[in-house]
Amino acid sequence: MGDEVVLSVGWGRAYGAELFFREQDLRGWNLILSYTYVRSEFSDHRVQYNRTHFAAHTRAGSLKQLPELSWNSNPGLFRVFFFVFCRPDQNELFMNSFVTMNRIAIFVAAIAILSLSFYPVRVHGDEGLRVYISVDMEGVAGVVASDQVRAGGHDYSLARQWATLEANAAIQGALDAGATYIVVNDSHGGMRNLIASEINPAARLITGSPKPLSMMEGIGENFDAVVFIGYHARAGSFDGVLDHTYSSASVYSIKVNGQEMGEAGINALIAGYYGVAVVMVSGDEVFCEQARSLLGEHLVTTPVKQGIGRTAANTLVPSRAAELIRENTALALNGRGRATPFRPGPETSLEVSFLFSSQAQSATLIPGVDRTGPRSVAFAREDFIEVFQLLRAVLLIARD
Numbered sequence: 001m002g003d004e005v006v007l008s009v010g011w012g013r014a015y016g017a018e019l020f021f022r023e024q025d026l027r028g029w030n031l032i033l034s035y036t037y038v039r040s041e042f043s044d045h046r047v048q049y050n051r052t053h054f055a056a057h058t059r060a061g062s063l064k065q066l067p068e069l070s071w072n073s074n075p076g077l078f079r080v081f082f083f084v085f086c087r088p089d090q091n092e093l094f095m096n097s098f099v100t101m102n103r104i105a106i107f108v109a110a111i112a113i114l115s116l117s118f119y120p121v122r123v124h125g126d127e128g129l130r131v132y133i134s135v136d137m138e139g140v141a142g143v144v145a146s147d148q149v150r151a152g153g154h155d156y157s158l159a160r161q162w163a164t165l166e167a168n169a170a171i172q173g174a175l176d177a178g179a180t181y182i183v184v185n186d187s188h189g190g191m192r193n194l195i196a197s198e199i200n201p202a203a204r205l206i207t208g209s210p211k212p213l214s215m216m217e218g219i220g221e222n223f224d225a226v227v228f229i230g231y232h233a234r235a236g237s238f239d240g241v242l243d244h245t246y247s248s249a250s251v252y253s254i255k256v257n258g259q260e261m262g263e264a265g266i267n268a269l270i271a272g273y274y275g276v277a278v279v280m281v282s283g284d285e286v287f288c289e290q291a292r293s294l295l296g297e298h299l300v301t302t303p304v305k306q307g308i309g310r311t312a313a314n315t316l317v318p319s320r321a322a323e324l325i326r327e328n329t330a331l332a333l334n335g336r337g338r339a340t341p342f343r344p345g346p347e348t349s350l351e352v353s354f355l356f357s358s359q360a361q362s363a364t365l366i367p368g369v370d371r372t373g374p375r376s377v378a379f380a381r382e383d384f385i386e387v388f389q390l391l392r393a394v395l396l397i398a399r400d
């Protein structure tokens, strides 16, 4: 709140009807009465239209998700009345032209209202190709050790340059494919890894943490495609470089509706919730294979290194990785019609297995989280964003 730039991922639409009444000779008076009713609606963070906009944005959940929704100044409901009274016998010539002008004015107003009625309008934002890029770090070319991806660690300053290079390559690929709006979300650790001053100014950068949607903060149904850069294999993978799922210190595995998934799968479900497909991913070979088997064969993958165990790799050098990421991002975006969103079902159950039983015990302090084994908990919700938020709470509380 304040005077910061407001970017909306919401949609708005309006519809209405007009009643028109005209009495030409009412005891010497000419009466025209027009009643126009317009209803204005805005989507919330769940992409559901709210009939009463103001009620929607006073909900704490919506405010936290998208505070900018409250900046839409359009009222939820408004009415327009026209009353025109004329005395034709007082000045026939003047009044005839006056009535004609009013008829034209009302006709124009009716056309304007009707055109509002049938076309959903985007509240803010540009038309054209809109691309969302989430950038993790363990899957960046050249990165093999945890101190490279920890702020203050050895070679961290180099690794963040490589991550920035790969982010820029994806941005350039998106521009090659005609993107008009690009958002890059820094998605690793404290989420302040990408060097803002070196990011291509054609993109916007989401940086810092915590963020409600974390690695997917800023995604919305107004994007056309999602790209994952620098992603890694899920916890417990053969030869997955720095394989883990959210936390190497606590998570053994995560299952979504019984299927084991890593960060990429869960983030793809968030994108799918908003109806957006992941079209291109980059990371190590094992990660790319996992992503393709989960998201489908149309997913374009860019393997930038081959793991030799967990902390060594045969890797492309950063400049070559960047070339491939640029080419493949453009290729994937041009063929994005083939990709389908990875949509969550009507209800999602999620099970987390921890490294230690004490972590599972801590997680059950959260209402609705059930213990399913010595070191596992589970929960289910209809709304996938709620599932994701509950997962984050579980991971936070079980961290120690």
Ligand SMILES: [Zn+2]
Pocket: 136, 137, 138, 187, 188, 189
């Ligand atoms: Zn990471």
